[in-house]
């Protein structure tokens with residue numbers, strides 16, 4: 458047995474921001490960790506933006522630039538967002554994350570598949586290496602490696618084509634970050650928006666973005682649109698410094714608890730409405746690492762413990778609410794996107810911020826959705842109602858879960874779950890799955906939406922209402938509209 462096949466505590470597949478962050482926290486928790494990635498250490502290739510207050514303090518120090526003038530255009534006038542937005546310095550982020558792994562060894566290779574073996578798992582690489590560890594993390598990005606994501610209804614993609622370029626005239630307001638500019642359509646098909654940042658001097662980052670679509674606009678379409686937009690503004694790029702192509706699925710379902718832990722983009726941490734993921738992975742890493750270390754100490758299955766830490770019941774319920782939002786957005790006719798986001802950013806800042814925050818409990822999330830619905834123009838409401846009613850079981854589950862779930866974020870803990878047995882003996886794992894499965898459709902609605910009744914953001918439901926009956930009733934009332 459060579460050094461590389463010694464059983465480790467943890468093997469992290471993928472050295473992107475998510476894998477490195479988790480590897481660093483696992484090392485910090487006293488575990489032996491190895492990284493597996495096809496490449497030697499290198500700066501991350503993508504342009505990473507994040508709300509400054511979403512980043513942990515140490516990562517805020519990795520910001521290349523921070524804007525306080527942050528705007529959206531959903532009509533002719535700018536809406537100020539009054540929330541600082543950061544562009545990450547990828548070299549600084551990568552070197553900080555590497556430092557946090559304290560020199561954890563790294564194998565250059567591509568994970569091919571994993572199998573459960575006595576005392577842990579074996580990961581086989583394409584090059585023929587076999588690496589053993591008690592805990593396996595799949596942080597190999599959107600495509601994953603030894604785990605597979607599920608996308609309800611098929612992958613719905615965010616696609617974007619961006620340029621870092623020098624301009625003779627500013628293509629977006631100097632000194633500002635424009636989070637979303639839906640003003641002028643440039644080309645046939647669903648509207649896309651401009652995401653832009655002034656990088657200083659005559660240099661700007663401009664990206665033509667399709668928030669979410671199935672099928673999504675292609676690179677060639679978005680490239681043509683971006684250049685058409687810049688030409689129409691009279692601000693063509695004078696010198697292109699860098700091009701970026703973005704394409705990833707937004708609607709990954711919560712992965713199952715058994716087997717290797719899917720983390721980062723591989724594990725459904727991409728926010729289904731914004732597409733953000735990096736800040737979320739940085740926050741989740743220490744929670745997962747603590748749960749893994751505790752599970753290994755008490756002889757429990759670290760995968761089940763890690764999954765329970767990452768996906769506590771309210772997080773899973775919140776994901777259901779978000780995926781409902783994805784379906785609604787996919788159903789929205791293109792010309793209604795700008796009015797939709799106009800209503801969204803007209804919500805009190807605390808409400809839209811909470812909606813974009815993956816840790817917001819499902820109750821407030823569902824209330825924000827209902828409140829948003831109430832403020833939308835009728836033409837935007839009907840397709841959303843159709844989307845929700847197209848699969849009333851999912852809608853009811855999201856709302857039931859929202860109303861059932863506690864309204865505080867759970868702190869993950871090392872839950873008393875049994876050690877998973879061999880590959881063929883799933884009994885213990887299944888029991889653990891059931892133990893963590895709270896989305897029971899038959900559970901009575903015991904807790905109403907606290908403070909909702911009679912308040913401005915009330916959903917109008919009595920706490921003891923039978924929600925499935927209400928959904929049926931709503932469906933009946935909307936039948937003439939949804940059948941038209």
Ligand SMILES: Cc1cc2nc3c(=O)[nH]c(=O)nc-3n(C[C@H](O)[C@H](O)[C@H](O)COP(=O)(O)OP(=O)(O)OC[C@H]3O[C@@H](n4cnc5c(N)ncnc54)[C@H](O)[C@@H]3O)c2cc1C
Nearest residue numbers: 471473474475503505506568597598602721722733734735
């Ligand atoms: C162009 C682009 C821009 C984005 N912008 C933002 C943004 O502004 N803000 C934000 O929050 N999110 C953004 N995202 C979404 C998401 O956060 C990123 O995709 C992020 O890089 C995901 O991090 P990750 O560590 O999970 O995966 P990745 O960064 O994809 O890293 C995965 C790592 O795994 C390695 N790997 C892949 N397959 C294997 C294998 N089989 N075996 C071993 N190693 C493997 C890869 O080499 C890579 O190093 C963007 C995505 C893209 C594509």
